Amino acid sequence: MDNFNELLTWDEIAQKYVSAPVKRECYLLDDLYDNIKGRLDVVINNHNELNNLDFAHAGHTGFASTADLNQSVDALTTEIGAVNEEWQTQLEAEREARRESYDLLYATDVAEKAERIAADDRLSADILAEGAARAEGDIELSGKIDELSDEIEELKGSVDGFETEIGLAKDNILINSDFRSVVNQRGETSYTVGGGAIYTIDGWSIGGGAPCTLTVSTDYITLTKTSDTTSVPCRISQIVENYKYFINKNVTLTIKYKTSSDTAPYNILFGYGGPSVTEFLPQSTTWRTYSFNTTVPQDATTLGIYIRISNTALINDGIDIEWITLCEGTIPCTTPYVDPSIKLANTQRRLQRLRGNITCSAYIVNTSIIRFVFNTNVPMRIKPALSIQNNALSVRLGVNVENGFTFSVVDYQNGYIAIDATKALHAITNTLGINLVVTTNDLVLLESNL
Numbered sequence: 001m002d003n004f005n006e007l008l009t010w011d012e013i014a015q016k017y018v019s020a021p022v023k024r025e026c027y028l029l030d031d032l033y034d035n036i037k038g039r040l041d042v043v044i045n046n047h048n049e050l051n052n053l054d055f056a057h058a059g060h061t062g063f064a065s066t067a068d069l070n071q072s073v074d075a076l077t078t079e080i081g082a083v084n085e086e087w088q089t090q091l092e093a094e095r096e097a098r099r100e101s102y103d104l105l106y107a108t109d110v111a112e113k114a115e116r117i118a119a120d121d122r123l124s125a126d127i128l129a130e131g132a133a134r135a136e137g138d139i140e141l142s143g144k145i146d147e148l149s150d151e152i153e154e155l156k157g158s159v160d161g162f163e164t165e166i167g168l169a170k171d172n173i174l175i176n177s178d179f180r181s182v183v184n185q186r187g188e189t190s191y192t193v194g195g196g197a198i199y200t201i202d203g204w205s206i207g208g209g210a211p212c213t214l215t216v217s218t219d220y221i222t223l224t225k226t227s228d229t230t231s232v233p234c235r236i237s238q239i240v241e242n243y244k245y246f247i248n249k250n251v252t253l254t255i256k257y258k259t260s261s262d263t264a265p266y267n268i269l270f271g272y273g274g275p276s277v278t279e280f281l282p283q284s285t286t287w288r289t290y291s292f293n294t295t296v297p298q299d300a301t302t303l304g305i306y307i308r309i310s311n312t313a314l315i316n317d318g319i320d321i322e323w324i325t326l327c328e329g330t331i332p333c334t335t336p337y338v339d340p341s342i343k344l345a346n347t348q349r350r351l352q353r354l355r356g357n358i359t360c361s362a363y364i365v366n367t368s369i370i371r372f373v374f375n376t377n378v379p380m381r382i383k384p385a386l387s388i389q390n391n392a393l394s395v396r397l398g399v400n401v402e403n404g405f406t407f408s409v410v411d412y413q414n415g416y417i418a419i420d421a422t423k424a425l426h427a428i429t430n431t432l433g434i435n436l437v438v439t440t441n442d443l444v445l446l447e448s449n450l
Helices: 010-018 029-051 066-166 340-348
Strands: 190-193 197-199 205-207 212-216 221-225 234-239 250-259 266-271 276-281 288-295 304-309 318-328 351-353 361-364 369-375 385-388 393-397 400-402 406-413 416-422 434-438 444-447
Touching: 190 197, 190 205, 205 212, 212 234, 221 234, 221 304, 250 266, 250 304, 276 288, 304 318, 340 351, 361 434, 369 434, 385 406
Parallel strands: none
Antiparallel strands: 190 212, 197 205, 205 234, 212 221, 221 318, 234 304, 250 288, 250 318, 266 276, 266 304, 351 444, 361 369, 369 416, 385 444, 393 400, 393 434, 406 416
């Protein structure tokens, strides 16, 4: 007899078939059918075998007939068919529901895509419109920028005028150019040159060929031509330090002056070490302020400012000058006043006068040289030259003046200066009490002028 253990029971078959999930659209009905058919075949075979036995001999009674068994199988088949029909109905309903859901999703997706396309089209249109608006705006903005640039230039002109009025122009480049309180370490009230050039008040020289005189008054200076020569001019000048800074830059000279003649020619000259620029200075027998602007050229090798009485002027033609300024840029600086202590320090960079006993250290170099070392009042521009009038510089030992020495600057570094006093076989062996002194009121100058 075949074994039922490998087949599902009737209850298991019914349960597996009826409770199968609807969502499994491809449920294997063949597998279920094979289980049912297998169980029916086993039942029929077993029943036939029992009928062949001698039931009476075996003492068995009560077995159902084949007809009864077939009737049971038919009933079961009918029930299975009903269940299958119900399952097919549910499956179709599920499929229909899924189709509707899919159709809805598809319709939604199509609608969303259409909306996205429409939105992209709207965005593209907006971008194009915005681009056009920006292009139009750029053109308008460019026009406004041009208008503003013109207004700015006008405003700059107004600011320049305002700065000039309230004195906010750049600093004066010249030194000792306010002659109302002039620094005059040489101490003369009048300087005369017959030809060539000489230094006078601090920072300024006179000359240029024609004999000239510079007179120092309380509130101004006067330059006078003292010869009737017509070949060369008379002039006062100053050389600007660090001229390279001003190459290719605008500079403006302003002068307050009056002339002794209303016919003699006067002029301003900017000298550049070869090339030069000359500006006519109008005659005015009353005080007048005049400005002139120029650009320092690329090939300049110096920058000198010259106020000149022309070579065609007559003897004793002159010019009074209250102040001169030179400023970077096109704005005149008309406020030349500088604190006197600062003005003195500025001029001492180029010139220092030694007076009285000089505080210094001394040591003997050899039998011919005594070296004196001290600090200058302010650091000078370069190593200075020593200028001595009438043997005014001496070596003093105690109360006695030692004569016969010559003097020279042998070293200068950052305000430190060394001066050698030289005398063959000076016979001084001890520096105790030895000093360097200016013995008269004559000039002893350290000069590092330009």
